[in-house]
Amino acid sequence: HSNTVAKTLGGKLYYGSATDNPELNDTTYVAMLSDNTFFGQITPGNSMKWDATEPEQGVFTFAAGDVIADLAKSNGQVLRGHNCVWYNQLASWVTAANWTAAQATSILQTHVSTVVSHYAGQVYAWDVVNEPWNDDGTLREFIFPEILGISYITTALVAARTADPAAKLYINDYNIDSAGAKSTSMQNLVASLQAAGTPIDGIGIESHLIVGEVPSQAALITNYEAFTTLGIEIAITELDIRMTLPETPALLAQQKADYETVVSACKAVARCVGVTTWDYTDKYSWIPGTFPGQGAALPWDDNLVIKPAYDGLIAGF
Numbered sequence: 001h002s003n004t005v006a007k008t009l010g011g012k013l014y015y016g017s018a019t020d021n022p023e024l025n026d027t028t029y030v031a032m033l034s035d036n037t038f039f040g041q042i043t044p045g046n047s048m049k050w051d052a053t054e055p056e057q058g059v060f061t062f063a064a065g066d067v068i069a070d071l072a073k074s075n076g077q078v079l080r081g082h083n084c085v086w087y088n089q090l091a092s093w094v095t096a097a098n099w100t101a102a103q104a105t106s107i108l109q110t111h112v113s114t115v116v117s118h119y120a121g122q123v124y125a126w127d128v129v130n131e132p133w134n135d136d137g138t139l140r141e142f143i144f145p146e147i148l149g150i151s152y153i154t155t156a157l158v159a160a161r162t163a164d165p166a167a168k169l170y171i172n173d174y175n176i177d178s179a180g181a182k183s184t185s186m187q188n189l190v191a192s193l194q195a196a197g198t199p200i201d202g203i204g205i206e207s208h209l210i211v212g213e214v215p216s217q218a219a220l221i222t223n224y225e226a227f228t229t230l231g232i233e234i235a236i237t238e239l240d241i242r243m244t245l246p247e248t249p250a251l252l253a254q255q256k257a258d259y260e261t262v263v264s265a266c267k268a269v270a271r272c273v274g275v276t277t278w279d280y281t282d283k284y285s286w287i288p289g290t291f292p293g294q295g296a297a298l299p300w301d302d303n304l305v306i307k308p309a310y311d312g313l314i315a316g317f
């Protein structure tokens, strides 16, 4: 579980990548990903989410997640678990439910404890709760907070700690890179969890960013430290820096600078433990499918060839 196995680039941080099962048929892609002198960590992009792991109530399917966990193990890479509870990619039996508070608590506990137990001993850190906030800093509504209020977060964290006492327990979200309502809500949540004795070890800062709109390094560091001064660690968990297509030399140059800004900000903060890009090649990036007209967000291009962003990434480490 030590971070130290993953300190492959700059000596302090791990560098990692998300990956997803369909991509593992691409042997060139897998060979590059499996170089643990470069990629010290991997995250499953989809196959440990609720819809993948408990598609029917009480029916748990770990085959796809196990493929990613086994890949990390055979490559000697740290594994981040992603994720236990999220408003998105829930199974339809969950979104369609009409439960009492006792039922919702029990279903959440069973899901979290079964998934985290299955991977116990294999996971460095779990994104136990994913994306709990709206951008204005209010609690994002979906079935669990609607029934249980914010206490669903405590229920999930406690169940995860019991299931794998060695795993670091994270809450993960986007648009918490610099100061603002969402960052403040997350920082206040961490403090209130700690005051209540609820386990919380880290905050994941997704960092789905836009070329030319990345906060200044000083603004990043100030906000990162607002988290770590609470006594927790942080990680950059899903970094990509997208642009409106087509790519141009100017955009690629700005992207290079933006990658260096983010990675070096993490490096400057003692308890920022690593940087994960949300996959490593544009070939498998989620961005074009979710943000039409945007893309080219990762350090390797569609042909698995490095881009200027790669040099920015390396410079940051």
Ligand code: XIL
Residues within 6 Å of the ligand: 045, 046, 130, 206, 238, 286
């Ligand atoms: C994305 C995956 O990459 C896609 O394949 C899937 O269709 C949707 O989810 N925030 C998260 C990740 O925490 O789980 C999301 O991953 C990207 C945004």
